[in-house]
Amino acid sequence: MTTAPAADQRRLLDVQELDTRLDQIAHKRRTxxxxxxxxxxxxxxxxxxxxxxxxxxxxxxxxxxxxxxxxxxxxxxxxxxxxxxxxxxxxxxxxxxxxxxxxxxxxxxxxxxxxxxxxxxxxxxxxxxxxxxxxxxxxxxxxxxxxxxxxxxxxxxxxxxxDAEKIRAERAVAVQGLDAALVALYEKLRAQLGGRGAGALRGARCESCRLELNPLDVEAIRKAPEDQVVRCEECGRILVRLPEQPRG
CATH class of the missing domain: 1.10.287.1700 (Helix Hairpins)
Structure with a gap:
């Protein structure tokens, strides 16, 4: 079972956002x-x-x-x-x-x-x-x-x-100090799954594949240890749990 500090997992979303922007630039360059x-x-x-x-x-x-x-x-x-x-x-x-x-x-x-x-x-x-x-x-x-x-x-x-050079510089800062095993898993998944290796869990939806997860799976994910690296049951990407928003 892969584990990584919860803070590192959340920072991984920033890395994913920068990688997505780099992929978008590469796509623009090709098209x-x-x-x-x-x-x-x-x-x-x-x-x-x-x-x-x-x-x-x-x-x-x-x-x-x-x-x-x-x-x-x-x-x-x-x-x-x-x-x-x-x-x-x-x-x-x-x-x-x-x-x-x-x-x-x-x-x-x-x-x-x-x-x-x-x-x-x-x-x-x-x-x-x-x-x-x-x-x-x-x-x-x-x-x-x-x-x-x-x-x-x-x-x-x-x-x-x-633009890409600036974003790569930002990414180098964003990835600095992150758990090495977490980053390695992320990079592996990114290469296998079309450029996305991680996404946030918002409510019951995986932001990577945009699918709603089974309520039982969501409950199990929420109850998992904070440092456990969980994966989306639908797309297999790293699923980053965000702090619960207080209800008004």
């Missing part, structure tokens, strides 16, 4: 609305990042395609310029000059086709660059919003941590 917002924002950032990478890749590919198209046009134009220069010089046999004329016509058609390809690539590149600018702007805006939420989260964390 800050900023955390849920960050999860949502991170999902959006991931989606936009994917779109950004895709858009950048498309723009890069089109720039390379445009460079090639421009080079193709330039190559044909240079060839046509050389042929025209030879034709204008009049050098060569009539057959050669006639062949140059035919080649210039073919080169003209080829250059026209290549310029259409170049124009098409330029138009597609322009559209993709516009889309990239929009995605980049959206991504940057979302990143700024996320940074702001991170600041809000960190500020909330700091405030909660400050």
């Amino acid at each position: 800050l609305p900023e955390l849920a917002r960050l999860v949502e924002l991170d999902s959006q950032v991931d989606d936009l990042h994917t779109a950004l990478v895709t858009s950048r890749t498309a723009v890069g590919d089109l720039k390379r395609e445009l460079t090639k198209a421009e080079a193709d046009v330039e190559q044909v134009a240079n060839r046509a310029a050389r042929d025209q220069a030879r034709l204008d010089s009049g050098q060569g046999s009539p057959k050669d000059l006639q062949a140059l004329q035919h080649e210039l016509v073919a080169l003209g058609r080829r250059q026209s086709d290549l310029e259409e390809v170049e124009l098409d690539v330029m138009e597609r590149l322009e559209a993709h660059e516009k889309a990239l600018a929009e995605v980049t702007s959206a991504h940057d805006s979302l990143a700024s919003r996320r940074a702001a939420v991170v600041e809000e989260r960190d500020a909330a964390f700091a405030a909660l941590d400050t």
Whole structure:
């Protein structure tokens, strides 16, 4: 049978109250609305990042395609310029000059086709660059919003941590000098029973589980030695008896 001074048992309620406040702070820390917002924002950032990478890749590919198209046009134009220069010089046999004329016509058609390809690539590149600018702007805006939420989260964390530090200091004072076996039992029950290891007996009700106890059990508890550590028959937690209030 566990025993502890009645005064220590009553002081245990102060420790429980402080532990409950610490648990509440820990719960708030885990359930800050900023955390849920960050999860949502991170999902959006991931989606936009994917779109950004895709858009950048498309723009890069089109720039390379445009460079090639421009080079193709330039190559044909240079060839046509050389042929025209030879034709204008009049050098060569009539057959050669006639062949140059035919080649210039073919080169003209080829250059026209290549310029259409170049124009098409330029138009597609322009559209993709516009889309990239929009995605980049959206991504940057979302990143700024996320940074702001991170600041809000960190500020909330700091405030909660400050409160928790103060309460832990109060708890250290509250638990100082308490019966070691009583504290050990309390800590064990707290770990097993959702953070509550002790509660007051008020009337016939256990303040831990909020249940009314059997009148016979209540009577036996009231008659137990003052230093006996009694447990709630319903929830198993330490049941702290408070001095009877005088009836008016």
